[in-house]
Amino acid sequence: MTAVSFLLPLLLWCLFSYVPWLWHPKVEISEPGSVSYFKAGMLVDRELFNKETLKAQEASKVVPQGTPANPIYLPAPHEVGEAFYTAFTTPPKRRTEKWLHESLWDSVQVIFWGFFLSSLVGVPLGILAGTYDFFSRLFEPFIEFFRYLPAPAFGALAVAILGIHHAPKIAIIFIGTFFQQVLVIANTTRKLDPSLLEAAQTLGAKNKALLFRVVVPGVLPDLYRDMRILLGWAWTYLIVAELIGTSSGITWFITQQARYKNFDNVFAAIMIIGIIGLATDLLLAWLGKRMFPWQRQGAKA
Amino acid sequence: MKHLLDLPSYLEQDDEVRDRFDRLKKRPVALSVEHLGKEFETPQGTVTALQDINFKVHKREFVCVIGPSGCGKSTLIRILAGLESQTTGEVMLDGKAVHGPGPDRGMVFQGYTLFPWLTVKKNVMFGLEQSGHGKVAASDEARQWIDLVGLSKFENSYPHQLSGGMKQRVAIARALANQPRILLMDEPYGALDAQTRARMQAYLMEIWQNIDITILFITHDLDEAIYLADRILVLKAHPGEVQEIIEVPVPQPRSPEQLLSPEFLATKKRLEELIHPDQEEDGTNSDHLNMVRMVPVDHEVESVF
Numbered sequence: 289m290t291a292v293s294f295l296l297p298l299l300l301w302c303l304f305s306y307v308p309w310l311w312h313p314k315v316e317i318s319e320p321g322s323v324s325y326f327k328a329g330m331l332v333d334r335e336l337f338n339k340e341t342l343k344a345q346e347a348s349k350v351v352p353q354g355t356p357a358n359p360i361y362l363p364a365p366h367e368v369g370e371a372f373y374t375a376f377t378t379p380p381k382r383r384t385e386k387w388l389h390e391s392l393w394d395s396v397q398v399i400f401w402g403f404f405l406s407s408l409v410g411v412p413l414g415i416l417a418g419t420y421d422f423f424s425r426l427f428e429p430f431i432e433f434f435r436y437l438p439a440p441a442f443g444a445l446a447v448a449i450l451g452i453h454h455a456p457k458i459a460i461i462f463i464g465t466f467f468q469q470v471l472v473i474a475n476t477t478r479k480l481d482p483s484l485l486e487a488a489q490t491l492g493a494k495n496k497a498l499l500f501r502v503v504v505p506g507v508l509p510d511l512y513r514d515m516r517i518l519l520g521w522a523w524t525y526l527i528v529a530e531l532i533g534t535s536s537g538i539t540w541f542i543t544q545q546a547r548y549k550n551f552d553n554v555f556a557a558i559m560i561i562g563i564i565g566l567a568t569d570l571l572l573a574w575l576g577k578r579m580f581p582w583q584r585q586g587a588k589a
Numbered sequence: 590m591k592h593l594l595d596l597p598s599y600l601e602q603d604d605e606v607r608d609r610f611d612r613l614k615k616r617p618v619a620l621s622v623e624h625l626g627k628e629f630e631t632p633q634g635t636v637t638a639l640q641d642i643n644f645k646v647h648k649r650e651f652v653c654v655i656g657p658s659g660c661g662k663s664t665l666i667r668i669l670a671g672l673e674s675q676t677t678g679e680v681m682l683d684g685k686a687v688h689g690p691g692p693d694r695g696m697v698f699q700g701y702t703l704f705p706w707l708t709v710k711k712n713v714m715f716g717l718e719q720s721g722h723g724k725v726a727a728s729d730e731a732r733q734w735i736d737l738v739g740l741s742k743f744e745n746s747y748p749h750q751l752s753g754g755m756k757q758r759v760a761i762a763r764a765l766a767n768q769p770r771i772l773l774m775d776e777p778y779g780a781l782d783a784q785t786r787a788r789m790q791a792y793l794m795e796i797w798q799n800i801d802i803t804i805l806f807i808t809h810d811l812d813e814a815i816y817l818a819d820r821i822l823v824l825k826a827h828p829g830e831v832q833e834i835i836e837v838p839v840p841q842p843r844s845p846e847q848l849l850s851p852e853f854l855a856t857k858k859r860l861e862e863l864i865h866p867d868q869e870e871d872g873t874n875s876d877h878l879n880m881v882r883m884v885p886v887d888h889e890v891e892s893v894f
Contacts, residue, residue: 481702483702484702484704486672486690486696486702487696487698487702487703487704489672489690490671490672490690490691490695490696490764490773491695491715491716491763491767492692492716492720493719501715505704505706505707506704506706508706509706582705582706582707582748582749
């Protein structure tokens, strides 16, 4: 079924691309004929093409030839498929610009640092707030407020403070992730079965042992799952983050390619993001099963 | 209800049993509860869960606590374990007042409460490590306790791989490994099926006979209480008070055949009377549904009788 869920949209895309009478609002000129402003390879509206053809017929001039085509922003699957390869091999138009793989590497670095720094502070805070009422009341009201402030709104501020390179982008991802993270993890921690804490207390465990030997291992599998979801959100903030300051990374590549009307490359780049995201998630899921062998899987009671 | 059997009084004890109780009461007191009371604040006002509870448990005695639902038996055991605090009164363990949870009072919960991320052995080691045993010493000692409950083959399994009965045996081993002064058990077999429960009762009797341990056991199962206990503490509800402390006249050591002996049935009859008195006072008979006949008179099965 997983395969089918991917095949369905792909099939739809193929239909629109390869079946000439479906949609295809444009005509790609192969022979301009007598129409002076038509050129071979040009995309014109079908209506315009029909009008000019009719005009040429009435005037008994050479009729223009063309095939139905889709607008430039909907490349066919095979073109995008090729772009997956050619996007990596095409040198940048200017020498100062970056190759696709370099752009991707930039993006991955920004995501990593943003998410890592956020987790470094957010996870301990979340666990503390979820365990102790005191910390919950100390942190959560402010965080609850702050998480409603959209991270991109801090773009200009981040650039003013942190300069135009990677730092403000990492800051945006941090802001976008951190506040959600604390709240989500605090909630997860609160869901830990309180009777486990009671059992530990009757076995002689006190404050620190309770936190590190019961709460932390107890919430670890759920915490890990939260982190996987949060990492997905971090990717969303990446696109916004990369637009601020000097545009960089995969977003820069996409906007640049769109400017050159290489929409096959644009599609390929977007899909690469999806593939990286999905692959990381699958990898993390697989790792999770290894790391937490005590977790019941699926339907097993 | 008419009793078809002519039963002796539950107060009648044969010489051996009486002699045993005399000796039992001369043992030092392990746990004593004095004027214990507990009140909860609720939006509807103050609710008295427990009121003036007094009793003593002697060394190596097995005491069951029984009572109707809502009588506060769980609250009582949670106060004894230190998981809740009393409003009034004192809990004395070996003559010293106790406050807060501690390893001197082991607890076995109905929901097992094993740590799911630890193997059987590490679960049993948990308390030992908290009390300062080194890894190696704790591991050796844990092995012995696991062997004692017959789970050596499963020492590296995780709790989710075990059956309910096995989980509860691990929980007992985990509590005993700390060598507590008293073992508190809060309806430990409530979630087990009848066969497993009977087997677990036999295991517990065996453990109790061979280890220096005093047991306070909460249950709502009358047979279980009579079968296990030296004495039964019967609570009544609203407010939770001690109704009677019954000395079980069934001779020790116990065996399943005694479940049908006259002393056993006499005790059960008494417990039934204490826990399920006729409840006609509020005008409704809560033992019956508000049913009217919904079968037509010409139905092919006109009556079930």
